Amino acid sequence: MKFNTKVIHAGVHPDSATGAIMTPIYQTSTYVQDEIGVHKGYEYSRTGNPTRSALENSLAAIENGKYGACFGSGLAAIDCVIKMLNPGDEVISTNDLYGGSYRIFKTIFEKYGIKFHFVNMLDSRNIKNAINANTKLIWVETPSNPMMNIIDIKAVADLAKEKNILVGVDNTFATPYLQKPLELGADIVMHSVTKYLGGHSDVVMGALVTSDDAIAEEIYRIQNSSGAVCGPMDSFLVLRGIKTLHLRIQRHCENGVKVAHFLKTHPLVDEVYWPGFEDHPNHHVAKSQMSNFGGMVSFTLKGDDIEKSKKIVSSTKLFTLAESLGGVESLIGHPSTMTHASIPREERLKSGVKDSLIRLSVGIEDADDLVSDLENAMS
Secondary structure (H helix, E strand, O other): OOHHHHHHHOOOOOOOOOOOOOOOOOOOOEOOOOEOOEOOOOOEOOOOOHHHHHHHHHHHHHOOOOEEEEEOOHHHHHHHHHOOOOOOOEEEEEOOOOHHHHHHHHHHHHHHOOEEEEEOOOOHHHHHHHOOOOEEEEEEEOOOOOOOOOOOHHHHHHHHHHHOOEEEEEOOOOHHHHOOHHHHOOOEEEEEOOOOOOOOOOOOOEEEEEOOHHHHHHHHHHHHHHOOOOOHHHHHHHHHHHOOHHHHHHHHHHHHHHHHHHHHOOOOEEEEEOOOOOOOOOHHHHHHHOOOOOOEEEEEEHHHOHHHHHHHHOOOOOOEEOOOOOOOOOEEEOOOOOOOOOOOHHHHHHOOOOOOOEEEEOOOOOHHHHHHHHHHHOO
């Protein structure tokens, strides 16, 4: 079954009771048992819910995995992955990553004895040099947030397999429409489902997908034990959103091309970060592991003028100043004061997140209107 068919049909079935073509919203906390231990597969909705199960099966299918698990947010999904580790274990993470991921690593899990090393993963040799006997997980975000850095997933996976190290990939920016990390050797794929998979800025959710039986068993144990699950209504909304994923991402990509090329020649702009440019770091890797380059674009201003940057993000009309990304509407943000404010400035600058950096989530509106909106805001 090809991807465009999978997003509509895979993992979901007509309701057996009524024949409803859409998965019902099973808004219930508990389930009747015929006798002790005899039930229809569900006991309590923290452990399992039919609407959530349909979504988990759908996500596993579109990532070409065997098992899916959904959580109350992307960070709750990451929380689950790190809880698979033990005190004394070490993690190698890309140094250019979502600020919330950095925050949970540094302020939550370090105090429980897990050590994190943040390295530039554009060159896989940096990862190899950081591996030691305690390394248990390599955490990859590609394309990265907000610098759009491209990390060679297969190269990382090959390194990890030699040392029996797990590889987790945050696939939020690419989605399975553009990139399938499990096929490239990753053990776990993470999504902030809030973004492109939901696609309509009306859900907060996270997910993990794997094909490994033992990893899946541990994920489900932690999911049930920690209880950070999503509800049936949110699951229904994402099931609906996934059905148009292929159509939306195609338009995001088309609009991203036009916006990126407009910015590339603008006199105020210093650098544009978009994987589709041939001079973008690891562009050749993006071409090989992604089917297109996505609708996320970041750029800096000449002179790193933070005040000009703030003025631009407050002056657009179609690009809405807001946190998050991946919805049908275009969003604009200022990472150093918004999504990445939790990262110390010194560390932020090391990864390229300058004070003037602006991040665009290019939506699916008319591309000419979006370019005009930016042009007016930057005039």
